Amino acid sequence: MPSPDWTCPTAAGPVDATVALPGSKSLTNRFLVLAARAGGASRLRAPLRSRDTLLMAGALRSLGVGVEDVDGDDWLVTPGASTGDSEIDCGLAGTVMRFVPPLAALADGGVRFDGDPHARTRPMGPALEALRALGVDVADDGRGTLPFVVRGTGSVRGGDVTLDASASSQFISALLLSGAHYEQGVTIRHEGAPVPSQPHIEMTVEALRDVGADVDDTEPDVWRVEPGPLNPLDVQVEPDLSNAAPFLAAALVTRGRVHVPGWPQHTTQAGDDIRDILDEMGADVRLARDGLTVSAVDGFTGVDLDLHDASELTPVVAALAALADGPTVIRGVAHIRGHETDRLAALARELGAMGAEVTETQDGLHIVPRRLSPTRFATYADHRMVMAGAVLGLAVPGLVLEDPGTVAKTLPTFTDLWSGMLGDASAQGRTA
Structure with missing residues (x-):
């Protein structure tokens, strides 16, 4: 059963927040x-x-x-x-x-x-x-x-x-x-x-x-x-770095700062690529012993990216691209047509409905920013589409997300964390 629609919080000013995320x-x-x-x-x-x-x-x-x-x-x-x-x-x-x-x-x-x-x-x-x-x-x-x-x-x-x-x-x-x-x-x-x-x-x-x-x-x-017995585990699970992407993206969109504690110094998580992506888009990205901090510098630019190895970042990066200064090319992600939904088609459809100029290619997207208008943003039972919509909602007042509860697939507390991150710098989201 789909969850009630969610009117995304819009940032009224720069975000300055620490967001602790659950495990990968x-x-x-x-x-x-x-x-x-x-x-x-x-x-x-x-x-x-x-x-x-x-x-x-x-x-x-x-x-x-x-x-x-x-x-x-x-x-x-x-x-x-x-x-x-x-x-x-x-x-x-x-x-x-x-x-x-x-x-x-x-x-x-x-x-x-x-x-x-x-x-x-x-x-x-x-x-x-x-x-x-x-x-x-x-x-x-x-x-x-x-x-x-x-x-x-x-x-x-x-x-x-x-x-x-x-x-x-x-x-x-x-x-x-x-x-x-x-x-x-x-x-x-x-x-x-x-x-x-x-x-x-x-x-x-x-x-x-x-x-x-x-x-x-x-x-x-x-x-x-090789065949053989395996030892039992006693392991601390790292924070989910792909789930961190929309929160870090909020620093760029709002011209603010977001800190994620516990970011590992070494990891095999593909979501760690968000550090390099945001740096290329113009953010100040700093990894220290206490975690990762992303701060806006002076706007952010479009990029040309091959996301073949970190394709789960595509929806959030596409949302940023629609708000960037200049066009973005995302390549190498044809396989995400077979994920929770055809993510390329879904992103092209929803961003296009908001006013962005989006061309769907064989293995990616070409996105040219245009003035965006609020819509009812469909999520296709895809948790990453919820995250992409929330990023867009920071800059587009009145954007309504369909079935935000589908984000429970990987981050059940997403909307609470999102509203908490924005705090006084937002018009709080609401369900309808």
Whole structure:
């Protein structure tokens, strides 16, 4: 059920705020999958609790894994073996629909996967064919999408597999996360156009090494995980850097300053690229031991960007581009047509309706700023579209966001954090 419309807060002056953000969705869900069959109980400290991570926790519980709240904010994950004969709700979470089937293949019995209506359009074919090549029985009636059934026998042969992961790096991460539990481990070879979001694969590899897995990624487009046990985790989850993007963007739009505490000095999160992007647009960007601070200098300019490795930043960057001094070109993100919605088409449609001059290209957008007018900004059940709309609303009084509650996919407290960041420098948002 869609949530009530939200009239976005408009900045009445420069923002000066500190915004503390919850943990990374990408890391939380990877840690959950690794903990599910580790050699003991794992503790995830301050994990993200959002629709996607709660769906992942629910999926693991369906497979016999214990996921319990401890000390308020933490999760204790206790491995367990599943007898199958269960159903898993993927919602609209790519990490659930892609990371869990290779794990479910180790169950003894059938596990049925389904999700939201749009989830049935997200590509799964290469992932399912890869599982079949590794000896797993998968029934999808030839669709290559949800719904499907993974019929496990308690073990997976594993071995070598070749697939085209140009639609999603998650196809590779999914096999890597469970591959150590396969009899022969797994060797994955990618054949096709360049894999998008390479930092997410690097995140997976680093997480695997943290739990003692033997991973070889020295050869381009080839990844090998040796069979063997994994150590339990005790890990603090980093803040979600992609979720930080709209808050940092607010510093530019309002000619103010935003500080995000806890920004890691080293990270595999693709969202860290926002630092370089905002710097190129003209912001003052400073990373210190206490976190990241972004301040406006004197307006901000359009840019020419290849966001292939950090495509989740595209909606917020596109929103900034519509408010910048000069045109912006965003390239390398054709694969985001297969995300929660066709993000290129959605951005072109909504920004164009507001008055921006937007050309949708084969792999991106060309955006020329024009005078913007408020509209009812559609979000297409896509959390990143909510964030993009909020950024635009800072400078466009009266902009109304459709279904802002869809942001709960990765950041349930977004609207509260947003209004809190603006404080006295805004006309507060309201629902209708």
